Amino acid sequence: MMKRTSGILVLMMLAAFSQSSFFADSPVSSLVVQEVHAQEWKDEFDDICGKTTNATNLSREELKALIDRCDKLRVTINQLEETQKKVYLKRLSLCQDLFSYVLQSKEKD
Amino acid sequence: MPYKAGWLIVSLFVAVSLFLFASQATQAGEFWAFPPDAPAPEYGNLLMNRTSEKNGQKPVIFSHWLHRTKFTCRVCHFELEFNMKINTTEITEKTNQAGLHCGAASCHDGKASFGHQEPHCKKCHSGNKTDGSEKFNEHASRLPKSPFGNHIDWGEALKKGLISPVHYISIKPSEDIEFKEQLVLDAGWTNIPPAVFPHKPHVQWLDCNNCHPDIFNIKKKTTKHFEMIRILNGEFCGVCHMSVAFPMNNCKPCHPGIKRK
DSSP: OHHHHHHHHHHHHHHHHHHSHHHHTSHHHHHHHHHHHHHHHHHHHHHHHTTGGGGGGSOHHHHHHHHHHHHHHHHHHTTSOHHHHHHHHHHHHHHHHHHHHHHHHHHHO | OHHHHHHHHHHHHHHHHHHHHHHHHHHHHHHSOOOOOOOGGGTTEEEEOSSTGGGTOOOEEEEHHHHHTTBOHHIIIIISOOOSSTTOSOOOHHHHHTTOGGGSTTSSSSSSSOOSSTTSHHHHTTOOTTTTHHHHHHHHTTSOBOSSTTSBOHHHHHHTTSOOOBSOSSSOOSOOOOOOOEEEEOOSSTTOOOEEEESHHHHTTOOHHHHTTTTOOHHHHOSTTOOHHHHHTTOTTHHHHTTTSSOTTOOTTTSTTOSOO
């Protein structure tokens, strides 16, 4: 009985410990958070730029939405370290320029 | 007498016109200052030297022919952000080590292909544009022939499945689009047949954003600036067709109606 109670207590303490600010402020936690964020913006980037080959088939509204998403993503990319920032801003502008180009073409037609 | 002289003048005029008509294609081909043919194994080879020599390293040899057997242009010139113009992309050892540019996953990451550490450095930092010639000959022998450039018909090689370059490493294109439309552009020279631009063979290699709007902003600037002289100066089609894709002394693929090769 005693063993069981202390087992539960240890488990509860571990659970509380993992939820506490000890890890939240540690470098380990910040790395994990950064990685998650990195994955988020990268997924968004891949999703946006994966649509370039289909740009001519998209409606004006869809193109406008993609251009807006590019603007939002640019803010995140601007916060990356210098090398990544340079590389991904250039790639993002290639995608956004294409969407704008196709949108302009559609509005002209 | 005046009657005979008249016939003579007319006949002479017709003969000269026919001669001019027949030879105009050849003249057009000879008129333009096409760059001299590079040896087939070296066509498209680059020596990149933005910072190499400044940092005590030999320039980097890059073989387009070798890489295009494995990846389409889209992968490097869009996904990995290599500009089309040499020495304008800020490739450094740091970016390569960080998994960008040449060091990207699925490329020279030490797994898919040799990485950025000894003893591999000299494989790229050789400073020798003729590197890989023997390997080239081995590859070229089993691929369809073409009269210019690498002397390989890359489009045909792709079509026949003799090469299967990867089209993306992380940014998956949403879907394959059927581009059936062909752009037909009248030539500036009389009697030179129009240039025909098919989208299909281009999108097999490239992403739309490789060309639009930076190189071809047709809706805004129209097609009136597509002149041979500008293309030969590396603008428009000349961005690729002067250095990597079949060179422009190969008239026929673009002007299919022309007599000259």
